[in-house]
Amino acid sequence: MPGVREVPVELTVNGTTRSAVVPARTLLVHFLRDHLGLTGTHVGCDTTQCGACTVALDGVAVKSCTVLAAQADGCAVTTIEGLAAADGTLHPVQQAFRDEHALQCGYCTPGMVMAVRQLIEDQPSPTEDQVRHALDGNICRCTGYQNIVAAALRAAHGTADGTTPGENGTAPGENGGRA
Ligand code: FES
Ligand code: FES
Numbered sequence: 312m313p314g315v316r317e318v319p320v321e322l323t324v325n326g327t328t329r330s331a332v333v334p335a336r337t338l339l340v341h342f343l344r345d346h347l348g349l350t351g352t353h354v355g356c357d358t359t360q361c362g363a364c365t366v367a368l369d370g371v372a373v374k375s376c377t378v379l380a381a382q383a384d385g386c387a388v389t390t391i392e393g394l395a396a397a398d399g400t401l402h403p404v405q406q407a408f409r410d411e412h413a414l415q416c417g418y419c420t421p422g423m424v425m426a427v428r429q430l431i432e433d434q435p436s437p438t439e440d441q442v443r444h445a446l447d448g449n450i451c452r453c454t455g456y457q458n459i460v461a462a463a464l465r466a467a468h469g470t471a472d473g474t475t476p477g478e479n480g481t482a483p484g485e486n487g488g489r490a
């Protein structure tokens with residue numbers, strides 16, 4: 312591309328080495344979506360506010376609209392497409408979102424799932440307040456957050472309200488007794 316500085320980048324994305332030569336200004340989110348076709352990572356703002364673009368970079372959740380592809384050179388990236396097992400079994404956080412009906416349009420969902428995955432890695436037994444704090448960088452325009460918080464608690468504790476399974480009369484996999 313004339314007049315545009317290009318750089319080679321090589322990343323391991325969802326376990327596969329991917330390389331390309333891209334304009335130096337290319338954001339990681341655009342590299343994932345436009346160069347690799349991994350469109351599960353969404354762009355909601357491009358200004359580091361909404362969290363729809365959250366991925367794991369060397370195991371740590373980042374907003375991929377805030378990282379240049381060149382900065383991620385040599386790193387391992389996990390996107391929403393890389394969370395489920397090879398046989399299609401959902402990641403526990405994905406399953407919890409499904410169980411709790413924690414999405415409507417789904418636009419924020421990949422970023423929410425990646426953020427919750429990070430939360431539970433950092434705090435395996437989070438309180439509801441810790442869940443809400445951890446998700447304050449992820450915006451959902453649809454759900455009112457209640458079911459997203461319930462999903463995060465279910466992913467961590469096995470129940471939608473963060474109690475021990477059976478403690479509130481529900482079993483894991485049930486909907487916390489809510490409608
Ligand atoms: S697109 Fe990255 S935070 Fe909104
Ligand atoms: S489910 Fe629509 S933005 Fe969150």
